Amino acid sequence: MDSIKVGAVQPYIGSEIEANIEGCLKLSEEAAESEADLICLPEQWLSRDPYSFIDKLAVLTPKLTGRFGRLAEEYGVHILLGGCVEEREGKKLITCPVLGPDGSVMFKQSKCHLFRVERELFTTDSRIDVFKVENFTVGILICYDAVFPEAARILSLKGADIIFNPSRVNVDGVEPWHLYLKVRALENRVPIVGVNPVFPPNYLGRSIIVDLKVKETSKVVYPVSIAEGNTESGVILGVLNPISLRIYRVERLRNRNVKAYLDLLRPL
Numbered sequence: 001m002d003s004i005k006v007g008a009v010q011p012y013i014g015s016e017i018e019a020n021i022e023g024c025l026k027l028s029e030e031a032a033e034s035e036a037d038l039i040c041l042p043e044q045w046l047s048r049d050p051y052s053f054i055d056k057l058a059v060l061t062p063k064l065t066g067r068f069g070r071l072a073e074e075y076g077v078h079i080l081l082g083g084c085v086e087e088r089e090g091k092k093l094i095t096c097p098v099l100g101p102d103g104s105v106m107f108k109q110s111k112c113h114l115f116r117v118e119r120e121l122f123t124t125d126s127r128i129d130v131f132k133v134e135n136f137t138v139g140i141l142i143c144y145d146a147v148f149p150e151a152a153r154i155l156s157l158k159g160a161d162i163i164f165n166p167s168r169v170n171v172d173g174v175e176p177w178h179l180y181l182k183v184r185a186l187e188n189r190v191p192i193v194g195v196n197p198v199f200p201p202n203y204l205g206r207s208i209i210v211d212l213k214v215k216e217t218s219k220v221v222y223p224v225s226i227a228e229g230n231t232e233s234g235v236i237l238g239v240l241n242p243i244s245l246r247i248y249r250v251e252r253l254r255n256r257n258v259k260a261y262l263d264l265l266r267p268l
Helices: 017-033 054-075 143-147 149-157 171-188 242-254 258-265
Strands: 004-010 038-040 078-080 084-088 091-099 105-110 130-133 136-140 162-166 192-195 208-214 221-228 234-240
Touching: 004 017, 004 162, 004 192, 004 208, 017 038, 017 054, 017 234, 038 162, 038 192, 054 078, 054 084, 054 091, 136 149, 143 149, 143 162, 143 171, 149 171, 149 242, 162 171, 171 192, 171 208, 171 221, 171 242, 208 234, 208 242, 221 234
Parallel strands: 004 038, 038 078, 136 162, 162 192
Antiparallel strands: 004 234, 078 091, 084 091, 091 105, 130 136, 192 208, 208 221
C-alpha cells in the first residue's frame, strides 16, 4: 500500500448537538463511501459554544466513540473524531480519539497547547505520539498545536508520514492557518490535513490538504494544496503518497545540529 486516501469532514455546526452529530455521521459515511481510508473531523464540532457545555460534552464523548465506531467497523476505515472533551482523573482535556476498522478506540492524542480561554477550562497534555495505519505512521496536532514547530518536528522524528490538524479557526485566522500548515509540511517533509467547521459568519471552513511535490531536476521540495474546501459543509478528499517523501524527510532530519537546540528547553 503506497498511497492512502484521506477525507476531511467539514460540517455545518448548528444550535442542536444531536443534529450536529447526525450531520457529521452523514458526512463521515459520505467520505467512507468515497473510499477514504482515514477520515478526520474538526475540533469542537459538537456545539457552537462548547465552553458553555463542557460537562455535557465530556459525557457525550464515550457515546460518540460508539456511534462513530459502528460506522468505522461497517466500512473498515479509520475515523479521527477531531477535538472532543474528555474527562480523565477529574480533569478535562481536549482529545482526538482514533477509531480503528474494528470500531474500537485504538489511539488518543490530547491537545498540548491550549488557546486563550482554554487555559482556564482544560488541562494540557505533554505527550505527542503517533499510531500506525497499514504501513503508514500518522500523527495528530489539534488546532493551536500546529503553531509550534516543535510539536510537528516531534511527530516527524517519530516517523509520521501524515499529520492531521483538526481545528476550529475563525475567518480571520484561516490564511495564517494555511501558512502554518504549509510551513510545517515543508520543514518536515510531511503532508498535512487541516480540518475546519462551518458556522457563519465567524467560521467558514476552507479545510485544506497539503501535499509535497519534488522538482525532478533540482530535487527541491515545495508544499502544494491538492484540495481545499469552500465555505459550505462537505467532504474534502485527497490521495497522498507519503512513502515517497521519506527519503527527503530523513535527509532533512539528519542535517540537524541538535547541540544548537539546547536553549529550546529554556522557559521565558
